[in-house]
Amino acid sequence: MTDTDSRAETRSLRINDNAPGFSARSTTGEVSLADYRGRWVLFFSHPADFTPVCTSEFIAFARAKERFAACGCDLLGLSVDGLYSHLAWLRDIERSFGVKVDFPLIEDPSMVIAQAYGMLDSAAPSSATVRATYVIDPKGVIRAIVWYPTNIGRSVDELLRLVEALQVSQRExxxxxxxxxxxxxxxxxxxxxxxxxxxxxxxxxxxxxxxxxx
Known part of the structure; x- marks a missing residue:
């Protein structure tokens, strides 16, 4: 069961907007965005489990998790697939590639969170457009938004560089x-x-x- 706050809208969010709150099931248990207040968060979505581009990204994110953690940033994934699909996919990634994905992957079968973040229009017939990335600062403010088409994988190194650049720019x-x-x-x-x-x-x-x- 997913619960979003009253901020949910179908328009795309903008940089410096407050990130919509949510509470949902994930592969590591119940997750609430409020739990991450005081930390940077890289919140990213993908179109579907068991797909090649998404698999390559999750392998890369898992391998880079400690690098993100070193700069005080947590990883938080989202897909419209259900929890049991997530669990089966991540277990198969570990079996097939020897990589354990131990950051949360949130389920969003009703697409409520995706719509609250403007990842897809409320009238969209499928989740095919959901491949977005949001950098959220410790105060819960969206500091960067990056979109990719479904057939092009994101650069995890570039997203890490983006987080570090935002932090240094703010500090200096x-x-x-x-x-x-x-x-x-x-x-x-x-x-x-x-x-x-x-x-x-x-x-x-x-x-x-x-x-x-x-």
């Missing part, structure tokens, strides 16, 4: 450049006065591109 009050990796240079906001523009220091003289170390 700066932006991250293209391809930023942990320990790399950060970007200051552009100068807004003639004095600031004239005082630009760094590898370039461009007032709109100011780097500083992390």
């Amino acid at each position: 009050g700066a932006s991250t450049p293209e391809g930023w990796r942990s320990g790399g240079a950060l970007l200051e906001q552009p100068a807004t006065t003639i004095e600031e523009a004239g005082a630009t220091e760094g590898p370039t003289s461009a007032w709109y591109y100011r780097e500083r170390p992390e």
Whole structure:
């Protein structure tokens, strides 16, 4: 049985919206989003169990779980398939690939959670469009949203980089450049006065591109 809060809507959520609360069964027991308050969460959905792209993703997520945990981020999966299908699939992944998936995989057979997050329209005839990823911060605010088509697998390394970049940007009050990796240079906001523009220091003289170390 799934329970969402009154925030449930069919429109797609936006960055900086509060993440809709929910409570549902999962492969590790009853899960509530409120249980994760104070932690970062990578909340991701997939179209169906026992499918090749989703299998490759869950293997990669399971292998990267400790890397996410090292930066204070928990993994939370979702599918419209039922709990018993989830259990059978994850057991088969362990048997076939030697990889144990021990983070929660939530069931959503009524599609209530998927619809609350705008993953699919209330009139959608199937769950085929459900492949979305939400980065939720410790206050329960959505900080990033990433969508992929059903036939293209997500990059777990890129999602980990995204979480780390969000955390560093928040902590340091700066932006991250293209391809930023942990320990790399950060970007200051552009100068807004003639004095600031004239005082630009760094590898370039461009007032709109100011780097500083992390």
